[in-house]
Amino acid sequence: xxxxxxxxxxxxxxxxxxxxxxxxxxxxxxxxxxxxxxxxxxxxxxxxxxxxxxxxxxxxxxxxxxxxxxxxxxxxxxxxxxxxxxxxxxxxxxxxxxxxxxxxxxxxxxxxxxxxxxxxxxxxxxxxxxxxxxxxxxxxxxxxxxxxxxxxxxxxxxxxxxxxxxxxxxxxxxxxxxxxxxxxxxxxxxxxxxxxxxxxxxxxxxxxxxxxxxxxxxxxxxxxxxxxxxxxxxxxxxxxxxxxxxxxxxxxxxxxxxxxxxxxxxxxxxxxxxxxxxxxxxxxxxxxxxxxxxxxxxxxxxxxxxxxxxxxxxxxxxxxxxxxxxxxxxxxxxxxxxxxxxxxxxxxxxxxxxxxxxxxxxxxxxxxxxxxxxxxxxxxxxxxxxxxxxxxxxxxxxxxxxxxxxxxxxxxxxxxxxxxxxxxxxxxxxxxxxxxxxxxxxxxxxxxxxxxxxxxxxxxxxxxxxxxxxxxxxxxxxxxxxxxxxxxxxxxxxxxxxxxxxxxxxxxxxxxxxxxxxxxxxxxxxxxxxxxxxxxxxxxxxxxxxxxxxxxxxxxxxxxxxxxxxxxxxxxxxxxxxxxxxxxxxxxxxxxxxxxxxxxxxxxxxxxxxxxxxxxxxxxxxxxxxxxxxxxxxxxxxxxxxxxxxxxxxxxxxxxxxxxxxxxxxxxxxxxxxxxxxxxxxx
Ligand SMILES: *[C@@H]1O[C@H](CO)[C@@H](O)[C@H](O)[C@H]1NC(C)=O
Ligand SMILES: *[C@@H]1O[C@H](CO)[C@@H](O)[C@H](O)[C@H]1NC(C)=O
Ligand SMILES: *[C@@H]1O[C@H](CO)[C@@H](O)[C@H](O)[C@H]1NC(C)=O
Ligand SMILES: *[C@@H]1O[C@H](CO)[C@@H](O)[C@H](O)[C@H]1NC(C)=O
Ligand SMILES: *[C@@H]1O[C@H](CO)[C@@H](O)[C@H](O)[C@H]1NC(C)=O
Ligand SMILES: *[C@@H]1O[C@H](CO)[C@@H](O)[C@H](O)[C@H]1NC(C)=O
Ligand SMILES: *[C@@H]1O[C@H](CO)[C@@H](O)[C@H](O)[C@H]1NC(C)=O
Numbered sequence: 168x169x170x171x172x173x174x175x176x177x178x179x180x181x182x183x184x185x186x187x188x189x190x191x192x193x194x195x196x197x198x199x200x201x202x203x204x205x206x207x208x209x210x211x212x213x214x215x216x217x218x219x220x221x222x223x224x225x226x227x228x229x230x231x232x233x234x235x236x237x238x239x240x241x242x243x244x245x246x247x248x249x250x251x252x253x254x255x256x257x258x259x260x261x262x263x264x265x266x267x268x269x270x271x272x273x274x275x276x277x278x279x280x281x282x283x284x285x286x287x288x289x290x291x292x293x294x295x296x297x298x299x300x301x302x303x304x305x306x307x308x309x310x311x312x313x314x315x316x317x318x319x320x321x322x323x324x325x326x327x328x329x330x331x332x333x334x335x336x337x338x339x340x341x342x343x344x345x346x347x348x349x350x351x352x353x354x355x356x357x358x359x360x361x362x363x364x365x366x367x368x369x370x371x372x373x374x375x376x377x378x379x380x381x382x383x384x385x386x387x388x389x390x391x392x393x394x395x396x397x398x399x400x401x402x403x404x405x406x407x408x409x410x411x412x413x414x415x416x417x418x419x420x421x422x423x424x425x426x427x428x429x430x431x432x433x434x435x436x437x438x439x440x441x442x443x444x445x446x447x448x449x450x451x452x453x454x455x456x457x458x459x460x461x462x463x464x465x466x467x468x469x470x471x472x473x474x475x476x477x478x479x480x481x482x483x484x485x486x487x488x489x490x491x492x493x494x495x496x497x498x499x500x501x502x503x504x505x506x507x508x509x510x511x512x513x514x515x516x517x518x519x520x521x522x523x524x525x526x527x528x529x530x531x532x533x534x535x536x537x538x539x540x541x542x543x544x545x546x547x548x549x550x551x552x553x554x555x556x557x558x559x560x561x562x563x564x565x566x567x568x569x570x571x572x573x574x575x576x577x578x579x580x581x582x583x584x585x586x587x588x589x590x591x592x593x594x595x596x597x598x599x600x601x602x603x604x605x606x607x608x609x610x611x612x613x614x615x616x617x618x619x620x621x622x623x624x625x626x627x628x629x630x631x632x633x634x635x636x637x638x639x640x641x642x643x644x645x646x647x648x649x650x651x652x653x654x655x656x657x658x659x660x661x662x663x664x665x666x667x668x669x670x671x672x673x674x675x676x677x678x679x680x681x682x683x684x685x686x687x688x689x690x691x692x693x694x695x696x697x698x699x700x701x702x703x704x705x706x707x708x709x710x711x712x713x714x715x716x717x718x719x720x721x722x723x724x725x726x727x728x729x730x731x732x733x734x735x736x737x738x739x740x741x742x743x744x745x746x747x748x749x750x751x752x753x754x755x756x757x758x759x760x761x762x763x764x765x766x767x768x769x770x771x772x773x774x775x776x777x778x779x780x781x782x783x784x785x786x787x788x789x790x791x792x793x794x795x796x797x798x799x800x801x802x803x804x805x806x807x808x809x810x811x812x813x814x815x816x817x818x819x820x821x822x823x824x825x826x827x828x829x830x831x832x833x834x835x836x837x838x839x840x841x842x843x844x845x846x847x848x849x850x
Contacts, residue, residue: 218572225567229560235299238552241559242541245521247306247496249531250274250286255293261534262297264562265355265527266290267306268315269499270646270703277317280585283351284577291575302575304415304566306355310374311760312340312594313347313585314643318656320347320590320761321639325360325386326738327601327757329376329781330809334388336597341392343590345414350584352577354569355415357463357496359389361450362420364739366792367782368430370707373640373738373758375425377781378794379806380449387453390416397458406493407458408569411578415565418454420465420498422480423447430792432705433466433504443469452489460493460565464525466504475501475520482524494526494561502528502537514540521550526558586656591762598756598765604776604810605784606753615692615732615752617772617815622691624673625664628680628725630715631736632696633661640738640758641703648701657761660696660734667767679717682724693729694770695722695750698736712741712788722746734766740784744803755780772815779809 217223218232233241243262253266266287274286287305294303313319322328322340331337348356363383364375376386393416395409408415423436423443438446451462462485465474474480475497485491502520503510510516517540520528530537544550566572584590608614631637635657636649644654652659658666665674677684685693697718714737723746725731732752735741736759747753754776756766768774784804785793793799795806 218567221570221573225564228567228572229563232299232301232563233556233560236559238542238545238555239538240297240299240301241555242538242545244301244559244562245527245541245555246534246537247527247529247531248534250290252532252534253290255289255296257534258290258293258303259297261538262301263294263303263534264301265304265306267357267529267531268308269531270308270642271315271644273315273317279318280316280350280582281579283316283353284579284582287352288576291577295575301563302566302571304355304571305353306357306415306417307348307353308358308642309344309348309353309356309414310358310360310642311639311758312344312590313351314639316347316351316585317644317654318586320586320594321643321655321657322594322760323597323601324373324640324642324738324758324760325376326373326781327759327778328389328597329382329386330603330755330757330778331597331600332382332385332779332781333600334385336600337386337389338392339593340597341389341394341416343392343593345393346412346581346584347586347590348414349412349578350581353414354571355417355461356393357417357419358393359387359416359418360420360424361387361418361454362425363447363450364425364430364782365446365794366425366427366430367712367739367785368709368788368791369425369427370430370432370702370704370709371424372430372707372782374642377806378783379781380446382781383450384453387418387450387457387459390418390454390457390459394458394460401458404455404490404492405458406460406565406568408460408565410570411574412581413569415460415569416454417461417463417496418451418459419463420467421451421462421474421485421495422465423469423474424465424467427467429710430708432708435468435471437470451485451491455489455491460568461496461527462491462493463496463498464501466498466501473505473519475505475516475525476523478523486524492561493565494558495524496527497525497529499529499531502530513537514544517541518544518549521554521558526561594760595762595765595768598759598762599768599774601757601759601778602766602769602776603755603778603780603808604752604769604812605755605804605808606747606750607810607812609751614812615730616754616770616776616812618692618694618732618770620667620672620771621669622672624675624688624690625668626680626685626688626690626693626725626729627661627664627674627676627696628678628693629696629721629734630678630718631660631698631734632678632694633659633676635659635761635763636701637698638736638758638763639701639760640699640736641701641707643701643760647703647706650701655761658763660694660763660766663763663767664694664770667764667771667773679721680724682728685725686728690729692751693725693731695725695731695733696736697721697733699738699741702738707738710788712739714741719746722749726750732770734770740782740803742788743784744786747803755784769812772812775812775814776809777811779807780804782806784808
């Protein structure tokens with residue numbers, strides 16, 4: 168703009184020495200004036216930069232900013248890198264648009280909320296110091312609460328939430344999760360998973376709310392909790408994020424992730440278009456209407472075509488037919504996996520994915536290679552510039568909509584939201600509602616539940632009774648989950664039992680007692696907690712669906728000698744048919760998370776059981792896949808099954824109020840009779 172090297176030589180102008188001095192002063196004055204004008208011009212320009220003006224409509228800001236961006240700056244916006252390769256310099260020099268934590272990728276072990284904010288603000292300052300100062304968004308898999316973070320509230324996994332069938336609860340969980348995520352300075356979660364799991368052999372089945380597409384549609388209410396409710400006059404289908412206590416949500420994995428052959432993770436979903444649209448697509452439409460801001464593409468294929476390269480479904484259907492206006496993000500190294508040997512032809516992968524309509528790429532490590540490849544593809548007109556502009560405009564729209572340019576930094580005043588008591592109470596309520604009572608008593612007239620709090624001596628057994636990691640499942644602290652009680656804070660089922668029963672009750676815990684011990688101790692009843700060990704993604708694919716050993720022998724040893732309730736901790740139905748006749752009661756607790764008291768609330772009758780199976784419970788694995796509506800439907804328990812019990816308190820209240828109204832109906836009389844029986848038996 169201003170060339171400070173003077174282009175002439177004094178001598179050639181033929182000036183004497185005083186003339187030289189005059190000329191020098193003149194030139195200096197001119198230079199200073201020019202500098203001043205230049206500076207003033209920049210300041211005025213800065214004030215007039217439309218993209219920085221929050222009063223301008225989002226579309227105007229996007230257009231203005233896009234018009235100022237170089238190709239490098241545009242491509243940078245499309246890149247998401249893992250925190251382990253990010254720093255302020257990288258953010259600035261490569262114009263990186265987004266950073267993520269992969270499962271278990273944390274700033275330091277047992278990091279506090281403040282540590283997260285420190286790290287993220289440092290990256291953000293790098294982004295803000297780039298030429299145009301475009302802030303980045305930080306994403307994480309907060310898929311059952313803010314599960315990567317020490318001390319966070321861990322909610323039940325989606326299969327358990329599906330059992331509640333309670334959209335309002337989902338909305339409140341979304342809002343609590345958003346606050347915990349923001350407490351760590353993060354503004355984007357890769358949730359909810361809208362998979363319709365059609366085969367429990369799939370390792371991600373617990374991330375699915377149900378095998379029933381309608382139930383999955385209803386559960387999209389969590390998006391309103393995460394992002395906020397769009398105002399009444401807001402245009403339907405436009406991405407919405409309601410400010411600094413809300414986060415960007417992500418409907419995933421588009422599409423057909425839950426329909427793969429034999430439930431093999433990332434495999435091929437073989438189904439006709441009618442089936443795909445009827446089973447796997449509906450929840451995406453609900454999400455778009457609710458303003459979801461991003462959609463993640465599935466690793467899986469549809470009829471042999473990798474979803475990451477499927478232009479028909481991503482561009483024509485999602486962006487065209489469904490009018491999705493947010494951004495489409497790839498899965499972790501999703502581009503690499505377009506070729507059957509991952510990363511074997513990366514340039515081709517980049518071309519295929521960007522042409523298919525992916526806007527942001529979870530690279531997450533080799534960002535320089537991605538940037539170089541895409542730059543070359545654009546320069547060679549393989550990928551048209553308007554495809555890049557479409558991608559960047561979508562990303563920027565979300566950033567403007569959420570107010571990121573106005574509030575780019577994490578807010579330390581929110582740190583106490585992480586794992587707050589209010590959120591733990593909500594999670595406990597969610598656990599209670601998620602429990603499905605499958606059996607209660609060897610015959611109907613002799614229920615075991617609710618249990619007595621005043622029994623003199625009780626037995627608690629099983630691999631899962633005192634293991635917080637098992638209770639939370641995969642995607643907790645580490646990608647594959649953890650075992651034990653010290654990797655985060657919460658209440659195990661054993662601890663919950665101890666704090667629920669009367670102080671006079673002796674609680675004996677043995678993980679795997681021999682049958683003589685069980686027989687010879689005069690236990691009033693036993694609580695057996697068994698199930699699956701934690702897993703995530705492909706690590707959870709299973710052809711056998713058996714419980715963790717020695718679960719079956721524990722059930723046998725205990726249930727043959729003492730009245731027992733079996734609580735199953737699992738991400739899906741598992742083989743249960745051979746053992747069920749020996750049990751007095753059976754409860755499916757799914758993967759309840761950190762709040763074990765939700766389980767005892769129902770076992771001890773402080774709250775009733777109300778959950779309904781979100782999935783068909785098979786008799787044997789050779790029936791699979793088997794979903795409701797199938798011709799040869801022969802389940803152990805059908806979709807929607809679940810016994811109910813009133814809470815002891817409710818039963819008493821109902822019988823009392825019926826009595827005081829003086830018009831005891833027939834039903835009230837029955838309820839009162841049951842209440843009296845329950846009270847006599849258990850108190
Ligand atoms: C940031 O990361 C880059 C690339 O790994 C590295 O070269 C650079 O030294 C790092 N800068 C700082 C300040 O750590
Ligand atoms: C975890 O939460 C407890 C209770 O609020 C608190 O005392 C502790 O400092 C927290 N730890 C971390 C690492 O945040
Ligand atoms: C979904 O919600 C609607 C409206 O509340 C309700 O009528 C329907 O029964 C729900 N469906 C399922 C499968 O939960
Ligand atoms: C599906 O799984 C089979 C067996 O592991 C494998 O050979 C095939 O390549 C997979 N297909 C896809 C599309 O991933
Ligand atoms: C990469 O893929 C492209 C497009 O299919 C193909 O033309 C090219 O030969 C491939 N390169 C390699 C090294 O396989
Ligand atoms: C149900 O159980 C009660 C108590 O164990 C027993 O007395 C009764 O005979 C049983 N009824 C049936 C139908 O088995
Ligand atoms: C947590 O438990 C594991 C396994 O029992 C142990 O190796 C680790 O040192 C413990 N960590 C802390 C912080 O106590």
